[in-house]
Amino acid sequence: GENVEQHPSTLSVQEGDSAVIKCTYSDSASNYFPWYKQELGKRPQLIIDIRSNVGEKKDQRIAVTLNKTAKHFSLHITETQPEDSAVYFCAASPVSSASKIIFGSGTRLSIRP
Amino acid sequence: DVKVTQSSRYLVKRTGEKVFLECVQDMDHENMFWYRQDPGLGLRLIYFSYDVKMKEKGDIPEGYSVSREKKERFSLILESASTNQTSMYLCASSPGGGLEKLFFGSGTQLSVL
Numbered sequence: 001g002e003n004v005e006q007h008p009s010t011l012s013v014q015e016g017d018s019a020v021i022k023c024t025y026s027d028s029a030s031n032y033f034p035w036y037k038q039e040l041g042k043r044p045q046l047i048i049d050i051r052s053n054v055g056e057k058k059d060q061r062i063a064v065t066l067n068k069t070a071k072h073f074s075l076h077i078t079e080t081q082p083e084d085s086a087v088y089f090c091a092a093s094p095v096s097s098a099s100k101i102i103f104g105s106g107t108r109l110s111i112r113p
Numbered sequence: 114d115v116k117v118t119q120s121s122r123y124l125v126k127r128t129g130e131k132v133f134l135e136c137v138q139d140m141d142h143e144n145m146f147w148y149r150q151d152p153g154l155g156l157r158l159i160y161f162s163y164d165v166k167m168k169e170k171g172d173i174p175e176g177y178s179v180s181r182e183k184k185e186r187f188s189l190i191l192e193s194a195s196t197n198q199t200s201m202y203l204c205a206s207s208p209g210g211g212l213e214k215l216f217f218g219s220g221t222q223l224s225v226l
Contacts, residue, residue, distance in 0.1 A: 006155070009153065043218065044156070044215075101213065103158075106153075
């Protein structure tokens with residue numbers, strides 16, 4: 001089945017700097033790649049997603065890139081702010097089971113003032 | 114707004130007990146999911162359901178079963194609770210029909226003593 005690996009597990013950046021979180025997946029047939037943000041004590045929420053027919057997608061300060069050949073996708077956060085501190089999860093959805101979403105192990109992002 | 118409600122925020126059970134975790138969604142979503150969240154392991158899929166009475170195993174189904182008798186309700190059952198099932202359990206739903214965004218409940222922190 002699909003396996004998603006996420007790095008790094010923790011990341012600390014200075015406020016205003018950029019943060020990058022990377023994920024790889026194993027099932028070459030996967031075609032949907034969402035990113036979820038979970039603030040402390042709250043439920044995960046979708047922040048951005050990308051489909052396999054698109055290489056890059058942006059939404060204000062966040063962007064996701066996808067390299068299907070390498071089975072690799074990344075989350076980029078620019079001009080980081082204190083409210084970006086959270087745990088971020090990448091995920092992949094295999095085509096064989098379109099509803100099934102498999103998550104990575106998460107990255108705890110801390111923004112230093 | 115989609116509402117996904119989990120019946121209990123905290124539960125304490127004894128080893129060997131049968132445990133029921135209930136989840137209800139109010140947006141007529143086709144798909145429902147049970148994940149468990151453990152530090153450093155991310156969100157691991159236990160079971161999901163894509164229709165009433167239909168279910169599929171996720172990555173860690175051992176020791177669990179599920180029931181979906183009505184579209185809005187998805188129950189997770191621990192037949193004989195064990196200490197290694199102490200965890201945060203998250204229910205989620207998604208619309209289906211190509212719309213995969215997950216809406217999560219607030220979670221149930223289960224402690225098995």
